[in-house]
Amino acid sequence: MNSSIRWTYLKPREIVSELLKKGYSVSRNIVRYLLKKHEYVKRKAQKNITMGGHPDRNAQFENITQLKQDYPGCGKPCY
Structure with missing residues (x-):
């Protein structure tokens, strides 16, 4: 986390609502x-690191395909 970034979870309307409760009209x-x-940003979840290949x-997909091909020939009912 970058400590130089100032952020808030609140939306501007939520900040206005809180200020009104304290007696400030804005x-x-x-x-x-x-x-x-003052360089505040809205905090939001973000993915920074890609998982890569x-x-x-x-x-796993090749295994599933192989099982699907083998299963009908084994004499058990297919669903």
């Missing part, structure tokens, strides 16, 4: 402006 536009001015990734 618009969402002002809140958006101030968040941008695995050399045996296709092996």
Whole structure:
């Protein structure tokens, strides 16, 4: 996590609502402006590292295909 990034989970309307509870009247536009001015960003989940390919990734699918071909010939009912 980058400690130089300032963030919030709250949306501007949620911030306005909290400020109103404390007796401050402010618009969402002002809140958006101030968040941008002070370089706050909305915190969101993100994937940073890709999993990449695995050399045996296709092996499971090949195994399933082989089992499907072998199963009907074994004398057991197919579902």
